[in-house]
Amino acid sequence: MTSRRFYALAIARLYRWMAACAAGGFVTVLIWRGWRDAVGFAMGALLSAGMFRWFHGIAEAIGGGGETMPSRSRLAWLGALRYGIIGGGAYVIMEVLHIQPAPIAGGLFVMVAAVLLEILFQLIYART
Secondary structure (H helix, E strand, O other): OOHHHHHHHHHHHHHHHHHHHHHHHHHHHHHHHHHHHHHHHHHHHHHHHHHHHHHHHHHHHHHHOOOOOOOOHHHHHHHHHHHHHHHHHHHHHHHHHHHOHHHHHHOOOOOHHHHHHHHHHHHHOEEE
């Protein structure tokens, strides 16, 4: 298997892992804490998936997968903007929906859970 194909398959699995973690977490929070916190978890998971997509785009640009390489200063500004969007999004979710920070933070960890699951998958099933 070529390295590009391996990379593409791993990225596709990561998106599926994130969807599974988000769905499982949503149902768990819905049963455990109610609909309001479940919506907060889902919004945190959406922010997490958006951030993963952003990281993926930056990695593609740096690795030569993109057509042009953005400047370092642009990447730095985009990185700072990313954290501003996460903070602003979490603030709006808490203020508008009156949701506690814990379910939102749990949703933000969907990307981390997906990466850990992909690591386990690679260790167990992807032997070469």
